[in-house]
Amino acid sequence: MEVEVNELMAVRLEKLEELRRRGIDPYGGRFDQTHLSSQVKNHYETLEGQEVALAGRLVAKRGHGKATFADILDSQGRIQIHARLDILGKENYDLFTRLDIGDIIGVRGSVFRTRRGEITVEVKEFRLLCKSLRPLPEKWHGLKDVDLRYRQRYLDLIANPEVREVFILRSKIIRAIRRFLDDRGFLEVETPTMHTIAGGAAARPFITHHNALDIDLYLRIALELHLKRLLVGGLERVYELGRIFRNEGISTKHNPEFTMLELYQAYADYHDMMRLLEEMLAYVTRETLGTMVVQYQEETLDFTPPWPRLTMFEAIKKYTGVDFKEIPDAQAARAAAEKLGLELEPGLNKGKIINEVFEAFVEPHLIQPVFILDYPLEISPLAKRKADDPTLVYRFEAFVAGRELANAFSELNDPIDQRERFEAQLKERAAGDEEAHMMDEDFLCALEYGMPPAGGMGIGIDRLVMVLTNSPSIRDVILFPTMRPRDNEDKV
RNA sequence: GCGCCAGUAGCUCAGCUGGUAGAGCAGCUGACUCUUAAUCAGCGGGUCGUGGGUUCAAAUCCUACCUGGCGCACCA
Numbered sequence: 001m002e003v004e005v006n007e008l009m010a011v012r013l014e015k016l017e018e019l020r021r022r023g024i025d026p027y028g029g030r031f032d033q034t035h036l037s038s039q040v041k042n043h044y045e046t047l048e049g050q051e052v053a054l055a056g057r058l059v060a061k062r063g064h065g066k067a068t069f070a071d072i073l074d075s076q077g078r079i080q081i082h083a084r085l086d087i088l089g090k091e092n093y094d095l096f097t098r099l100d101i102g103d104i105i106g107v108r109g110s111v112f113r114t115r116r117g118e119i120t121v122e123v124k125e126f127r128l129l130c131k132s133l134r135p136l137p138e139k140w141h142g143l144k145d146v147d148l149r150y151r152q153r154y155l156d157l158i159a160n161p162e163v164r165e166v167f168i169l170r171s172k173i174i175r176a177i178r179r180f181l182d183d184r185g186f187l188e189v190e191t192p193t194m195h196t197i198a199g200g201a202a203a204r205p206f207i208t209h210h211n212a213l214d215i216d217l218y219l220r221i222a223l224e225l226h227l228k229r230l231l232v233g234g235l236e237r238v239y240e241l242g243r244i245f246r247n248e249g250i251s252t253k254h255n256p257e258f259t260m261l262e263l264y265q266a267y268a269d270y271h272d273m274m275r276l277l278e279e280m281l282a283y284v285t286r287e288t289l290g291t292m293v294v295q296y297q298e299e300t301l302d303f304t305p306p307w308p309r310l311t312m313f314e315a316i317k318k319y320t321g322v323d324f325k326e327i328p329d330a331q332a333a334r335a336a337a338e339k340l341g342l343e344l345e346p347g348l349n350k351g352k353i354i355n356e357v358f359e360a361f362v363e364p365h366l367i368q369p370v371f372i373l374d375y376p377l378e379i380s381p382l383a384k385r386k387a388d389d390p391t392l393v394y395r396f397e398a399f400v401a402g403r404e405l406a407n408a409f410s411e412l413n414d415p416i417d418q419r420e421r422f423e424a425q426l427k428e429r430a431a432g433d434e435e436a437h438m439m440d441e442d443f444l445c446a447l448e449y450g451m452p453p454a455g456g457m458g459i460g461i462d463r464l465v466m467v468l469t470n471s472p473s474i475r476d477v478i479l480f481p482t483m484r485p486r487d488n489e490d491k492v
Numbered sequence: 493g494c495g496c497c498a499g500u501a502g503c504u505c506a507g508c509u510g511g512u513a514g515a516g517c518a519g520c521u522g523a524c525u526c527u528u529a530a531u532c533a534g535c536g537g538g539u540c541g542u543g544g545g546u547u548c549a550a551a552u553c554c555u556a557c558c559u560g561g562c563g564c565a566c567c568a
Binding site: 006007008009011012060062063064065066067068069071080082084085086100101114115116118120134135136137138139140141142143144145146147148150155159201202203204246248249251252253254351352355375376378379380381407435436437473483484486 | 493499501502503504505516517518519520523524525526527528529530531536537558559560561562563565566567568
């Protein structure tokens with residue numbers, strides 16, 4: 001690709017050539033860091049006067065004739081360095097002043113504190129490790145253009161320190177989740193991302209093709225059905241933290257690929273899952289934020305267990321005054337929903353109508369962590385039927401900040417019932433519902449061998465990270481969110 | 493998919509009752525050995541998102557398209 005050279009790049013390319021003429025490799029080699037910027041800053045008392053070696057990107061430069069201050073940025077943050085003509089000698093000092101903002105350098109020198117109190121490294125020697133050819137974003141305002149921030153996240157990370165903090169926190173959250181589950185005897189596993197049947201959720205899949213087998217494959221839309229096969233196989237506590245792909249719209253809450261945690265525990269039920277989730281969130285918030293009280297946008301969220309438990313019928317009654325428990329069929333449910341002002345597409349069954357009412361009138365109110373229990377059977381084809389009401393299942397969703405945080409059931413382990421559920425889904429698919437589940441004979445076969453009763457749960461990791469990092473958009477917690485590609489010609 | 497908003501120098505932004513395109517940072521030249529948004533003096537830098545149209549004249553008005561943001565719809 002031909003690189004369009006603007007004036008700023010031309011100047012840097014000329015400096016690059018000059019360095020090469022002087023026998024200096026502008027792209028350096030390995031460099032032994034003795035310390036990170038944070039270590040120098042946090043242990044000044046013991047390091048004062050000591051020699052340290054730091055490496056990082058030059059992000060600011062303040063020249064004063066025969067001396068120059070500069071800031072370098074490493075993985076831990078910024079630290080000031082100071083270069084003096086009388087220490088470096090003319091040739092090296094000139095080289096230092098010719099460095100550009102953006103260049104990556106290694107410096108060796110002694111630690112001191114300036115008159116104004118800033119911990120600084122007095123450069124004794126330095127080495128260019130990488131010449132930067134493009135100018136960085138503006139130092140004070142950073143990079144604002146969201147298009148560029150997402151497309152060129154590396155610039156976002158250099159220019160906007162709070163972005164780095166979000167992704168560091170994301171990593172800590174995931175680490176805490178792993179530790180929590182590992183400590184409870186859960187086994188982390190990996191299952192296929194390419195499926196011959198896209199199952200475990202209601203969503204449109206991406207389709208790809210395997211040449212050697214000459215078959216189409218689906219990118220997975222859920223982890224569920226393979227993890228349950230592992231319960232059949234006797235791995236009694238399993239979890240997977242994995243990427244899921246759904247071929248649907250993009251919004252502040254949706255990215256086509258996102259990260260899901262699913263876990264399954266044999267001999268447990270959905271009440272155990274509620275307790276597990278409460279404990280997990282208490283642990284994760286304490287470990288990563290040091291508190292169970294989290295500020296998210298305008299709301300203060302308190303994750304301290306236990307969270308309230310409310311059946312879906314109770315929740316709907318609370319916010320609409322209508323008791324759908326007393327409503328006998330789809331026709332009556334539709335009438336009640338429309339009376340509340342909801343517009344419904346034709347042909348919905350009772351369970352779907354109840355869910356529509358719930359999403360429209362209840363979900364937005366669910367700010368503090370809460371469990372909503374006992375979902376309609378029709379929208380829950382993989383959950384165990386309730387013993388005292390066969391139209392409902394042992395399922396809950398946890399909500400926080402008006403959005404779904406987790407979805408869990410007592411897992412359906414009756415293969416006969418499961419087959420009937422799949423068949424009902426097939427009818428919906430035939431009737432035009434592209435998101436209805438597909439039949440999965442192999443999964444049914446596994447169930448027929450026998451799956452222990454189990455509790456299972458799915459947690460959208462990106463949305464959890466959004467809440468814990470106070471990020472308004474899912475794109476703020478995904479390093480490289482899906483974007484429409486741009487023509488190379490448009491790039492500078 | 494629909495609606496609203498935005499796109500001007502490498503970056504952050506002004507300019508929009510039509511009349512030769514501006515600032516700050518960054519860059520270049522010079523001065524300056526404790527600055528930290530360093531300072532001071534000077535200089536260079538633009539297919540004004542793209543294509544049509546109206547007009548003597550378009551960054552500015554109209555139109556289509558491209559890209560993005562937000563909201564709605566979709567998303568068990």
